[in-house]
Amino acid sequence: MAWKFSDIRHFILTSLRAILKGEFLLRANVGRYFIHVIYTFLLFVIIIWISLKTEATMARVEQNRAAITELEIEQSQMVFDLSSASRRSTVESNLERLGSNVAEPEKPAFRIER
DSSP, rough: OOOOOOHHHHHHHHHHHHHHHTTTHHHTGGGGGGHHHHHHHHHHHHHHHHHHHHHHHHHHHHHHHHHHHHHHHHHHHHHHHHHHHHHHHHHHHHHHHHHHOOOSSSSSSOOOOO
């Protein structure tokens, strides 16, 4: 028996109907391998789920990396401000601005002997 184009169309239509009814694997006589098919499907689902979770984690890592960079910049600015505030000239100008009477000693310190 020779194949015709109408036979191909008929085969495709019957296959689509079988897929929609859920009988495709039974028509293909794959019923004894049904557990293997389900197992393979579950493995594919797990692999896709893990890859999506990995992408979400990597996106979060990139956000955290950007936040860390921003915090490093802030921390270095604070260290610079703190080191500049502890200089003698800065301390003197701040004391004068606040109206304090504290100043550098005019005579050197002396030791009290016991």
